[in-house]
Amino acid sequence: MSAxxxxxxxxxxxxxxxxxxxxxxASRRRGGYTALQQALALGPAEVVxxxxxxxxxxxxxxxxxxxxxxxxxxxxxDPVRYIVCNANEDEPGTFxxxxxxxxxxxxxxxxxxxxxxxxxxxxxxxYLRSEYVRSxxxxxxxxxDAAAAxxxxxxxxxxxxxxxxxxxxxxxxxxxxxxxxLLESLEGRRGEPRLKPPFPTQxxxxxxxxxxxxxxxxxxxxxxxxxxPDAYQALGxxxxxxxxxxxxxxEVARPGAYELPMGxxxxxxxxxxxxxxxxxxxxxxxxxxxxxxxxxxAGKVDVPLSYxxxxxxxxxxxxxxVIAVSDRACMVDVAxxxxxxxxxxxxxxxTPCRVGTEKLVxxxxxxxxxxxxxxxxxxxxxxxxxxGLASICGLGQTGYNPVTTGLRWFRxxxxxxxxGRCPAGVCVR
Amino acid sequence: MPDSALARILADFRGERAELLPILHRVQEAFGxxxxxxxxxxxxxxxxxxxxxxxxxxxxxxxxxxxxxLPLRICQDLACHxxxxxxxxxxxxxxxxxxxxxxxxxxxxPVSCLGQCDRxxxxxxxxxxxxxxxxxxxxxxxxRLASGRPASTNGATEVGGR
Numbered sequence: 001m002s003a004x005x006x007x008x009x010x011x012x013x014x015x016x017x018x019x020x021x022x023x024x025x026a027s028r029r030r031g032g033y034t035a036l037q038q039a040l041a042l043g044p045a046e047v048v049x050x051x052x053x054x055x056x057x058x059x060x061x062x063x064x065x066x067x068x069x070x071x072x073x074x075x076x077x078d079p080v081r082y083i084v085c086n087a088n089e090d091e092p093g094t095f096x097x098x099x100x101x102x103x104x105x106x107x108x109x110x111x112x113x114x115x116x117x118x119x120x121x122x123x124x125x126x127y128l129r130s131e132y133v134r135s136x137x138x139x140x141x142x143x144x145d146a147a148a149a150x151x152x153x154x155x156x157x158x159x160x161x162x163x164x165x166x167x168x169x170x171x172x173x174x175x176x177x178x179x180x181x182l183l184e185s186l187e188g189r190r191g192e193p194r195l196k197p198p199f200p201t202q203x204x205x206x207x208x209x210x211x212x213x214x215x216x217x218x219x220x221x222x223x224x225x226x227x228x229p230d231a232y233q234a235l236g237x238x239x240x241x242x243x244x245x246x247x248x249x250x251e252v253a254r255p256g257a258y259e260l261p262m263g264x265x266x267x268x269x270x271x272x273x274x275x276x277x278x279x280x281x282x283x284x285x286x287x288x289x290x291x292x293x294x295x296x297x298a299g300k301v302d303v304p305l306s307y308x309x310x311x312x313x314x315x316x317x318x319x320x321x322v323i324a325v326s327d328r329a330c331m332v333d334v335a336x337x338x339x340x341x342x343x344x345x346x347x348x349x350x351t352p353c354r355v356g357t358e359k360l361v362x363x364x365x366x367x368x369x370x371x372x373x374x375x376x377x378x379x380x381x382x383x384x385x386x387x388g389l390a391s392i393c394g395l396g397q398t399g400y401n402p403v404t405t406g407l408r409w410f411r412x413x414x415x416x417x418x419x420g421r422c423p424a425g426v427c428v429r
Numbered sequence: 430m431p432d433s434a435l436a437r438i439l440a441d442f443r444g445e446r447a448e449l450l451p452i453l454h455r456v457q458e459a460f461g462x463x464x465x466x467x468x469x470x471x472x473x474x475x476x477x478x479x480x481x482x483x484x485x486x487x488x489x490x491x492x493x494x495x496x497x498x499l500p501l502r503i504c505q506d507l508a509c510h511x512x513x514x515x516x517x518x519x520x521x522x523x524x525x526x527x528x529x530x531x532x533x534x535x536x537x538x539p540v541s542c543l544g545q546c547d548r549x550x551x552x553x554x555x556x557x558x559x560x561x562x563x564x565x566x567x568x569x570x571x572x573r574l575a576s577g578r579p580a581s582t583n584g585a586t587e588v589g590g591r
């Protein structure tokens with residue numbers, strides 16, 4: 001299907017192959033749980049060392065080195081520790097964890113068990129958003145099958161290591177993807193983020209040292225343990241480690257989840273894999289890293305989709321979700337759509353985010369409807385970064401990007417609305 | 430006065446704070462809402478003040494304090510928006526109002542991203558995800574639900590997509 005040819009996959013089943021990896025037998029035929037077996041012989045310190053040396057960074061958005069997190073918890077004085085898998089995938093444009101959990105749930109469970117072994121935890125929680133019905137079914141069955149086969153539970157594979165995984169279902173809140181809000185939710189509270197420090201590695205679930213990793217991060221670990229850090233490093237491009245499941249959505253011919261070398265470009269993703277923009281239209285802009293990353297213009301499609309390269313463009317990789325926007329769309333309308341998402345999902349705990357997200361919606365609604373005051377854009381450009389500085393968590397710290405990046409790259413479209421004109425002909429009044 | 434169906438749900442739990450969300454999921458599923466009476470009984474069982482339970486119920490979008498009829502949750506976020514969700518949401522509102530006029534217990538509920546951006550536009554009804562919506566398929570979903578049939582024709586948990 002892809003014009004760019006096959007690239008190595010370590011997370012999703014091989015392309016074109018009907019590998020039912022969600023079944024335990026099929027998973028084990030392809031090496032499922034062999035990394036866990038190996039780890040039990042290597043010892044926890046060596047597992048931590050391999051993950052550190054691999055350069056694996058958080059795939060949920062923050063990009064924190066996974067091995068460093070594991071090391072903190074493994075050396076914590078408190079012997080009661082937890083592993084939490086963050087599967088509250090809620091950001092517009094993001095669906096990679098859903099595809100991964102549906103197609104390869106055992107890989108995620110093996111990654112959690114490896115984290116438990118390395119960090120010295122006996123219990124793990126997988127926090128799954130409630131709308132992922134098929135993921136839930138596949139994970140439930142995978143958990144039962146793995147426990148029955150002695151791969152999870154008491155004395156894993158006959159060793160001294162015991163590890164139990166609990167599946168916890170969320171209740172509809174984007175902010176619970178923020179790690180400390182997720183912990184609050186797991187403890188039975190409103191999903192409002194905690195002030196940091198202390199960090200979850202110090203005082204996490206029930207104040208115990210806790211490793212929280214994204215689904216894709218944990219699923220990358222079995223390959224690292226089995227094949228070694230160098231083999232993992234070699235999968236990435238230009239000094240980037242590993243593979244990345246990029247989500248492609250929006251106005252493209254073939255949206256989907258594509259596992260590519262970390263550092264692939266938006267051009268490869270949108271045009272080679274995604275078949276480009278259909279209906280004779282052209283690419284105008286794209287969000288490189290989900291709703292919070294804001295937009296880059298089409299001229300930036302050759303920028304590698306990596307942590308550093310996107311940061312250098314004033315954007316971010318986030319969870320690796322590219323949303324393609326064609327010349328048919330209006331950037332004011334598109335920015336407003338995303339601002340409304342952040343305003344709706346703000347938990348309300350801190351004022352800069354609660355008030356700031358609403359204020360941005362009101363201001364941009366005014367612009368869209370031709371009621372924008374002359375100074376409105378400088379007000380927006382002042383308000384956004386203030387939210388970034390003063391908000392407690394990533395939602396308020398980044399939720400203004402859709403409009404500030406819109407203003408940066410598409411100022412003329414915003415200006416046109418001030419005089420009552422929508423160049424794309426989308427905004428009606 | 431304890432609701433016996435609720436008492437049976439509570440009997441499945443140990444009575445710990447961390448069980449609050451799992452309990453509320455069961456209550457919501459059984460009664461279609463979590464009323465003030467339900468909240469009081471859950472608060473008693475977990476030895477929590479009522480405001481704590483109420484605060485959690487009102488925080489999460491999947492819990493509702495009153496019964497509204499079956500929610501037709503349709504995604505309003507960017508990937509779906511770029512593929513025509515705004516027009517679909519307007520249509521859905523009109524079709525649901527018509528169905529309500531004929532006595533059907535349905536509600537249109539625009540929601541945040543459902544994580545089906547590769548198969549946009551998407552909606553969720555009960556435990557069912559329906560993707561790659563068109564005005565025709567959406568209208569058919571409303572018609573089927575209004576006449577008491579399942580949302581999709583084949584009864585699968587996920588419809589559409591690849």
